[in-house]
Amino acid sequence: MSYYVWLNFVIVFMFGVLWGILELVINYELRYVGSFNRKYKKAKKEHEDVVLDKEESALGYVFLYLLLNGLISALAFYSLKFFSKEPVLEIDSIEIPNLIIAGFGGVLVLRSSIFSIQLNGNNVEVGLISIVQGLLDKIEKKIKHNIAANRICEIFDIMKDIDYETAKAELPSLCICYIDGFSEKDSKDLINAIKEINGNLSNVNKCLQLGREIARYCDVEILKRAIKKLPVLKEGDEERIKRQGIAQTKDEFETRKEKLLIIK
Amino acid sequence: MMESDNKIVESYDKPNSFAADLKAYNISENAISLDENAKQIGLLLNQIETGDSKLAVDNVESIKNAVAESQNASPKNRVDEYVKLGEHMQFLVMELNHTKNKKYLKQMAVCYLDIAKLSEDERVKNLSFAVADRLIGDEVGEVVQGREAGAGVSRATCP
Numbered sequence: 001m002s003y004y005v006w007l008n009f010v011i012v013f014m015f016g017v018l019w020g021i022l023e024l025v026i027n028y029e030l031r032y033v034g035s036f037n038r039k040y041k042k043a044k045k046e047h048e049d050v051v052l053d054k055e056e057s058a059l060g061y062v063f064l065y066l067l068l069n070g071l072i073s074a075l076a077f078y079s080l081k082f083f084s085k086e087p088v089l090e091i092d093s094i095e096i097p098n099l100i101i102a103g104f105g106g107v108l109v110l111r112s113s114i115f116s117i118q119l120n121g122n123n124v125e126v127g128l129i130s131i132v133q134g135l136l137d138k139i140e141k142k143i144k145h146n147i148a149a150n151r152i153c154e155i156f157d158i159m160k161d162i163d164y165e166t167a168k169a170e171l172p173s174l175c176i177c178y179i180d181g182f183s184e185k186d187s188k189d190l191i192n193a194i195k196e197i198n199g200n201l202s203n204v205n206k207c208l209q210l211g212r213e214i215a216r217y218c219d220v221e222i223l224k225r226a227i228k229k230l231p232v233l234k235e236g237d238e239e240r241i242k243r244q245g246i247a248q249t250k251d252e253f254e255t256r257k258e259k260l261l262i263i264k
Numbered sequence: 265m266m267e268s269d270n271k272i273v274e275s276y277d278k279p280n281s282f283a284a285d286l287k288a289y290n291i292s293e294n295a296i297s298l299d300e301n302a303k304q305i306g307l308l309l310n311q312i313e314t315g316d317s318k319l320a321v322d323n324v325e326s327i328k329n330a331v332a333e334s335q336n337a338s339p340k341n342r343v344d345e346y347v348k349l350g351e352h353m354q355f356l357v358m359e360l361n362h363t364k365n366k367k368y369l370k371q372m373a374v375c376y377l378d379i380a381k382l383s384e385d386e387r388v389k390n391l392s393f394a395v396a397d398r399l400i401g402d403e404v405g406e407v408v409q410g411r412e413a414g415a416g417v418s419r420a421t422c423p
Contacts, residue, residue, distance in 0.1 A: 169283075173283050187282045188285060253378075253380070253392075256373075256377055256396040260370045260374055260400060263400065
């Protein structure tokens with residue numbers, strides 16, 4: 001068996017793997033494939049409750065998916081040689097046309113279905129696609145979990161010292177200055193989302209929700225910088241807030257009402 | 265289609281429009297309470313005795329109009345009507361600040377403070393504080409005057 005046999009199989013295998021990587025890169029945020037951001041995992045005790053177990057890592061499924069892609073492409077290459085009655089073990093060059101055909105063929109076969117059936121109102125594809133889809137769904141689920149956990153920590157770090165009532169008025173308008181294509185509809189959606197934040201929740205919880213809603217439209221980094229630009233957003237800084245006329249504190253209204261009701 | 269969409273995005277003045285949207289949303293959310301408070305002001309106005317003061321009569325009419333106009337108005341117009349209401353209330357308080365009407369003026373001021381709080385508008389807030397402070401200040405003034413008068417009497421009667 002010549003050296004070229006291995007080389008051809010390795011190339012076609014890598015073709016399938018690269019195709020799989022490309023698909024994952026396009027569809028998912030791969031930086032969240034690993035279980036958890038080390039910054040939060042090691043450095044901060046306050047995030048211990050949010051740090052996920054090793055099982056939440058999507059790496060296993062990613063490797064399995066890439067391996068499947070590579071193997072199917074290699075199998076396609078073997079089938080191509082086998083059905084054209086060419087001896088596989090006697091390859092003595094890099095067969096570029098066959099590699100391309102086998103690479104694409106494998107990728108296509110893996111994503112094809114023979115037929116589809118209706119099951120409980122859902123369309124279920126029967127074929128290799130169901131395996132691929134199952135793996136992709138697993139990866140997506142794990143990645144989403146990781147994104148959520150990381151986001152809680154990121155937003156908590158940014159928003160933990162913020163006064164919600166002031167931030168609600170100031171922060172969204174400052175952040176959206178930096179967002180390209182922020183439309184009227186986005187504005188309405190963001191306002192609706194802010195309005196749905198329950199007033200009875202704790203300040204930190206409300207701030208976390210506010211941060212998450214704003215982070216849907218702009219990068220977390222923008223949120224962080226916007227907060228730094230607004231030092232009056234810090235909780236407990238009410239005197240400065242009053243001086244700058246940013247917040248209408250409840251006290252001002254209530255004090256006057258009380259005085260009015262006391263006088264005869 | 266794409267071009268027109270882009271135009272909408274470009275013409276949307278993000279921070280200012282967002283702030284205006286947020287305010288409009290606040291007002292529409294609190295519309296019921298705002299209307300109720302405005303209605304209360306209207307009812308309290310009926311109790312006010314204007315006497316011969318034409319200025320007071322005109323201001324009472326203007327407040328009634330502002331209350332009527334504010335109902336079912338768009339959020340922006342609603343705030344404008346509340347501003348008008350506050351302006352006239354300020355004049356009315358200056359004109360009618362005497363014992364007979366004080367009770368109703370106080371209640372009107374409380375309702376207007378609620379309107380200011382719910383509308384979250386800076387102009388309405390300032391007007392409501394001005395009206396309330398005027399009433400509180402006058403009361404304090406009256407008390408001080410009364411004490412001074414009392415002191416004068418006691419000094420005069422002292423041997």
